[in-house]
Amino acid sequence: MNEFLSTLTDPSITFLRYALIAGLLASVAFGVIGSYVVIKRITYIAGAIAHCVLGGIGAALFFSRRYDISWLTPMTGAVIAALAAALIIGLISIHAQEREDSIISALWVTGMAAGIMFMARTPGYIDPMSYLFGNILMISRQDLWTIVALDSCVVTLGILFYNKMLAVCFDEEFARLRGVNTRFYYLLLLCLTALTIVLMIRIVGIVLVIALFSLPAAVAGQYSSRLWQMMIISTLLSMFYVTAGLAVSYGPNLPSGATIVMIAGLGYLLTMTGRLLSRKQHG
Amino acid sequence: MRPAHLHSKATMANDPILTFDNVSFAFDDIEVLSNVSFSAQSHESICVVGPNGGGKSTLIKLALGLLQPDKGTITVLGTTPLKARTRIGYMPQFLQYDQRYPVSVLDVALMGRLGNSLFGLYSRKDKEVARHALDEMGVGDLTGRPFGALSGGQRQRVLIARALACEPELLLLDEPTANVDPAVENQLLEILHDLAATITVITVTHDLGFVSQLIDRVICVNRFVKVHPTSEVTGEVIQDIYGGDLKMVRHDHCCSARGHTHERIS
Numbered sequence: 001m002n003e004f005l006s007t008l009t010d011p012s013i014t015f016l017r018y019a020l021i022a023g024l025l026a027s028v029a030f031g032v033i034g035s036y037v038v039i040k041r042i043t044y045i046a047g048a049i050a051h052c053v054l055g056g057i058g059a060a061l062f063f064s065r066r067y068d069i070s071w072l073t074p075m076t077g078a079v080i081a082a083l084a085a086a087l088i089i090g091l092i093s094i095h096a097q098e099r100e101d102s103i104i105s106a107l108w109v110t111g112m113a114a115g116i117m118f119m120a121r122t123p124g125y126i127d128p129m130s131y132l133f134g135n136i137l138m139i140s141r142q143d144l145w146t147i148v149a150l151d152s153c154v155v156t157l158g159i160l161f162y163n164k165m166l167a168v169c170f171d172e173e174f175a176r177l178r179g180v181n182t183r184f185y186y187l188l189l190l191c192l193t194a195l196t197i198v199l200m201i202r203i204v205g206i207v208l209v210i211a212l213f214s215l216p217a218a219v220a221g222q223y224s225s226r227l228w229q230m231m232i233i234s235t236l237l238s239m240f241y242v243t244a245g246l247a248v249s250y251g252p253n254l255p256s257g258a259t260i261v262m263i264a265g266l267g268y269l270l271t272m273t274g275r276l277l278s279r280k281q282h283g
Numbered sequence: 284m285r286p287a288h289l290h291s292k293a294t295m296a297n298d299p300i301l302t303f304d305n306v307s308f309a310f311d312d313i314e315v316l317s318n319v320s321f322s323a324q325s326h327e328s329i330c331v332v333g334p335n336g337g338g339k340s341t342l343i344k345l346a347l348g349l350l351q352p353d354k355g356t357i358t359v360l361g362t363t364p365l366k367a368r369t370r371i372g373y374m375p376q377f378l379q380y381d382q383r384y385p386v387s388v389l390d391v392a393l394m395g396r397l398g399n400s401l402f403g404l405y406s407r408k409d410k411e412v413a414r415h416a417l418d419e420m421g422v423g424d425l426t427g428r429p430f431g432a433l434s435g436g437q438r439q440r441v442l443i444a445r446a447l448a449c450e451p452e453l454l455l456l457d458e459p460t461a462n463v464d465p466a467v468e469n470q471l472l473e474i475l476h477d478l479a480a481t482i483t484v485i486t487v488t489h490d491l492g493f494v495s496q497l498i499d500r501v502i503c504v505n506r507f508v509k510v511h512p513t514s515e516v517t518g519e520v521i522q523d524i525y526g527g528d529l530k531m532v533r534h535d536h537c538c539s540a541r542g543h544t545h546e547r548i549s
Contacts, residue, residue: 039384161403163393164397164402164403167394167403171394174373174394177347178394179398221385224385226390229385230385
């Protein structure tokens with residue numbers, strides 16, 4: 001723990017500070033958007049979007065190195081792929097009459113497979129593991145600024161449309177009858193979900209990012225009777241999980257993304273066990 | 284038979300509030316409504332009855348523009364269903380929602396005020412209207428309660444309050460007494476009776492006991508539609524619509540305090 005604190009305050013070592021700042025900032029987006037995702041029950045769709053992101057990262061790495069396109073960073077590729085996946089899945093689930101889940105699964109795996117194939121064909125060594133499970137050493141100053149910009153964009157839109165989102169998630173048909181363009185808000189929610197996923201890819205990676213969507217919100221849902229309470233509690237929980245995960249993993253050199261998710265899973269398990277026991281006690 | 288209070292409905296008296304002209308609708312190949320034509324006036328309290336699966340909810344969804352007819356035209360409040368829909372207060376039959384959905388009673392009622400601004404922020408007036416609607420439905424003291432913690436009857440009232448919060452010209456209630464016990468059902472009927480004094484109410488029900496003295500007109504739906512003034516709902520008519528074995532419910536005599544009972548449609 002001391003080692004964590006001394007590294008964090010060491011002016012010459014930046015990556016841990018960047019990781020912590022990025023994690024804390026992203027926690028706000030995860031608290032707000034994650035609450036919508038959980039009450040709308042679309043964590044499965046969020047999972048599909050997250051995995052499609054690997055395709056975007058792979059393509060960005062491949063084209064930027066092959067054709068020397070400097071602006072095409074993995075982060076840019078991730079944003080483009082996430083938004084594209086969100087729009088495709090959103091339009092499919094609006095228009096598909098049935099078998100929506102098969103189509104989502106198909107996108108999930110092909111997106112990921114495309115990413116792996118692009119990475120294999122990219123000149124130079126690329127470790128897919130760091131994208132799949134996160135690597136805090138890779139967070140650059142530029143990444144941090146991207147995270148700041150995306151985070152403020154997502155959180156602002158998420159809060160601004162609170163009432164409409166709440167109504168659309170609660171009773172889509174009624175919201176539509178009130179003249180609300182529910183399809184637009186559904187697609188907006190999926191796009192915000194996509195951007196939120198991108199925020200945490202550096203820290204916990206594509207595979208584990210869903211944990212930070214669903215686990216803090218699921219715990220917060222047990223203690224909130226209003227959506228805004230759920231958002232605040234899950235933001236704070238997410239901040240705690242990120243900080244604790246980084247602190248615990250740093251000394252023994254554990255993978256930090258996995259440690260963060262492990263702590264979030266433990267928190268969920270304890271809450272659920274506590275709920276179960278107290279319910280049994282009260283009859 | 285028309286109660287005196289109906290004279291206060293000065294708005295567009297005698298104008299048709301809902302007109303179906305030769306409307307047909309089918310889900311895939313199964314025809315739910317067949318060449319349906321009827322017209323309902325704005326100063327009437329109307330009840331839509333018919334057996335389960337007879338097309339009652341389909342008729343309502345067509346009127347709201349949630350479904351498009353395969354044939355024919357529908358006119359609501361003098362315009363198309365799509366243009367009229369924000370002037371209609373609607374209470375759905377089934378609301379599939381999560382018991383733990385983090386929403387308060389006032390939050391739900393406020394959804395009736397949605398669509399008035401770009402970001403959907405609620406004004407002071409919106410909150411007043413929503414509170415007033417909850418008061419009117421007798422659930423004004425529950426505003427801060429989580430919606431999921433309410434009883435079935437309380438939930439129905441909140442959903443009617445949400446429809447009222449739209450300040451509608453027409454109230455469409457799909458099975459408002461479904462899943463509530465008889466005592467609550469009677470309370471709801473009284474409330475609906477009071478509402479009918481100020482606003483045109485169209486109520487869908489599969490329960491013929493609902494068709495009581497407060498209803499002016501009955502629209503019977505079972506693929507085909509027949510419209511009757513309540514006084515004309517005789518055993519023959521009911522048999523025609525439901526088919527087969529059914530005891531007649533008389534609506535022109537007084538009922539006991541608990542309302543009247545009748546045999547279930549078998």
